[in-house]
Amino acid sequence: MSVGRWGFLEVPTSNRPGYYLSYALRRGQPTRGVVAVKVNLEEAERAWRKLPGDVALIDQRGVVILSTREDLKFRPLLPLDALQRAEVLRSRPYGNAALQPLQWAQKQALDRNVQVIALDGTDQLASVRPLRDAPWQLMVLDDLAPVRVAARNTAITASLAMAVLLLVAVALRQRRRAVHQKLANQAALQAAHDTLESTVVARTAQLRAAQGELVHAGKMAALGQMSVGVAHELNQPLTAMRTLSESAGILLDRNRLDDVRGNLQRICGMVDRLARLTSQLKTFAHRSDLPLVPLPLSQAIADAQAMVAEAARKHRVGIEVDVQPATLSVMAEEAALGSVLANLMRNAVDAMQEAPMRTLRLAARLEEGRVILRVSxxxxxIHPDILPRLFEPFVTSKPAGAGLGLGLVISAQLVRAMDGTLRAANLAHGGACFVVDLPAAIAVIHNPPGSFPSNSDSFDSIAQE
Structure with a gap:
């Protein structure tokens, strides 16, 4: 018995891609038969979907036979010639696929295996790696738009670096980010290659290695997103501080001391803003290990209400509190719960400054051992463009200088640390609603009188109120 042929085939009866090995059964002449073995590649394709970028496997005819993008499957990079079309028509390795060529064009070769290509009118970075013992190629596609944005941000940062020493550190961080991104792309390509080989040889062991690469790539992506946000938040006050400092020097030469004092006061305010940013970043990175204790929810709401009372009075906002039963308690950490409640109430007060009717409502009920607190x-x-990204760092609807976009991120992190969840939605009759779900201090089986109905007043139905 000897190995005859191997190949890729889309079987019309199953429509599942597979890797085929065939063995000729010989004992003298003629050949007595052929044994074919199929290795299912769907699991490898599912693993690729967790990797950054789009992954595609290209066969010897230049046809994409596996991909994390459905629109690329069974489409050649270039039109097939007459000989290839005749062979495909005879053997039907791709089933009934139309083999519509992709809109593919090479624009720039960066390396032997790295090039900039145009796919469907979009510039992408294509990293290609040939497979051992097979005339196939593994390719990872990355969108060039984030890379160009990062380059533009780096140029802006470099132009301001001579003014403030802190901007030098930001510029170095941006350069490190570019290096980390390149390493992450290479790691993703290696992970995809290892995943394919593991499907044919030993899938379980190689998948563990791929998971480690995915964790690393995820950390690099999070670091890159945070670096861009921090650079943006630092650049604005630092640029303004330089302008005010230069202006103060000119005003001092003209003996305009009151104007100089005003500039210095504005500089102090900007320094305070930078201090708040660094403080919130520390809170964002810190995970509290304090134990959870029973806390009366009414008292926690009253403490938070006292913190926003002045702002509510100034903007003529009425506050309504409805906690049933009044003795309702949650398992939480006191400082963390107070910070979350104060932040949600302060955001609501700010949102209603121009509203004709200004009412802040806090209602809490017990549902199956959980306390559901709604702040509306x-x-x-919430603007539809912001709502899907509401809990991402530096996302805010407030004007420049009024908010850093970290309050809700930190609040969600604090609630998760207390074994809870924080969600948001818009109400049908207007306004926004934030839902805090925390474990109750004393779990009960049945809801007490006056609680939310089990289905009609849940978070999923708040938009129909």
């Missing part, structure tokens, strides 16, 4: 307002609601 009568403001304009």
């Amino acid at each position: 307002d009568t403001g304009p609601g």
Whole structure:
């Protein structure tokens, strides 16, 4: 018995891609038969979907036979010639696929295996690696838009680096980010290659290695997102501080001391803003290990209400609190719960400054051993463009200088540390609603009188109120 042929085939009866090995059964002449073995490649394709970028496997005819993008499957990079079309028509390795060529064009070769290509009118970075013992190629596609944005941010940072020493550190961080991104792309390509080989040889062991690469790539992506946000938040006050400092020097020469004092006061305010940013970043990175204790929810709400009382009075916002039963308690950490409540109430007050009716409502009920606290307002609601990214760092609807976009991120992290969840949605009749779900201090089986109905008033139905 000897190995005859191997190949890729889309079987019409199953429509599942596979790797085929065939063995000729010979004992003298003629050949007595052929044994074919199929290795299912769907698991490898599912593993690729967790990797950064789009992964594609290209066969010897230049046809994409596996991909994390459905629109690329069974499409050649270039049109097939007459001989290839005749062979495909005879053997039907791709089933009934139309083999519509991709809109593919090479624009720039960066390395032997790295090039900039145009796919469907979009510039992408294509990293290609040939497979051992097979005339196939593994390719990873990365969108060039984030890389160009990072390059533009680096140029802006470099132009300001001579003014403030802190900007030098930001510029170095941006350069390190570019290096880390390149390493992450190479790691993703290696992980995809290892995943394919593991499918044919020993899939379990190689998948563990791929998981480690995925964790590393995820950390690098998070670091890159945070670096861009921090650079943006630092650049604005630092640029303004330089302008005010130069202006103060000119005003001092003209003996305009009151104007100089005003500039220095504005500089102090910007320094305070930078201090708040660094403080919130420390909170964002810190995970509290303090034990959870029973806390009366009414008292926690009253403490948070006292913190926002002045702002509510200034903007004529009425606050309504409805906790049933009044003795309702949650398992939480006191400082963390107070910070979350104060932040949600302060955001609601800010959102209603221009609203004709200004009412902040806090309602809490016990549901199956959990405390559901809803914080709603009568403001304009959350903008549809911001709502899906509401809990991402540096995402805010407030004007420049009024918010850093970290409050909700930190609040969500604090709630998760207390074994809870924080969600948000817009109400049908106007306004926004934030839902805090925390474990109750004393779990009960049945809801007490006056609690939320088990289905009709859940978070999923708040938009229909």
